[in-house]
Amino acid sequence: MKSVITVFWATLSMVLFSFSVSLAHCIWTEVPFTVEPDQEFNVRAYYAHPDYLLEERDKTNLSLVVLKPGQEMEEIVLFENPNHYDNDIILTNPGQHIFVLERDPNRYMPL
Numbered sequence: 021m022k023s024v025i026t027v028f029w030a031t032l033s034m035v036l037f038s039f040s041v042s043l044a045h046c047i048w049t050e051v052p053f054t055v056e057p058d059q060e061f062n063v064r065a066y067y068a069h070p071d072y073l074l075e076e077r078d079k080t081n082l083s084l085v086v087l088k089p090g091q092e093m094e095e096i097v098l099f100e101n102p103n104h105y106d107n108d109i110i111l112t113n114p115g116q117h118i119f120v121l122e123r124d125p126n127r128y129m130p131l
Contacts, residue, residue, distance in 0.1 A: 047082065049121045057114045065098055065105040065121050081124040089115035 050064040065082055082105055084096040090113075098105035111117055 047121050047123050049084065049119050051119055055111065057112055058110060060108050060110050062106055062108050063096060063119065066103075067105075067123065083122050083124075085120050085122075086111070087118040087120065088113050089117070 047065065047067050050066070052061050055061050063084065065084055067082060082098055084098055084105075085093050086096060086109075087093055088111070096107055096109055098107055
């Protein structure tokens with residue numbers, strides 16, 4: 021019985037540790053759902069927890085690209101702020117645009 025309890029606590033500790041480590045490596049973007057062509061809007065990119073200052077985190081290299089209609093890709097330069105990265109951009113083409121945020125090292129082949 022004692023060995024079962026030991027294994028249970030060891031397994032629980034490993035699960036909790038791996039869960040907390042995985043939370044620290046989240047990246048995401050915030051963009052408006054719809055915009056008109058030639059309208060300026062703000063794109064924000066976050067790494068880890070949004071309330072933590074960037075200087076308190078591991079430095080990372082984020083890159084943001086937008087896939088425009090017709091398969092044209094354009095890299096968006098991101099500027100560092102206290103708790104996120106951002107930039108104001110204008111998209112001239114009407115249609116669906118896909119934003120891809122990557123953090124080195126990525127685990128898949130880039131576009």
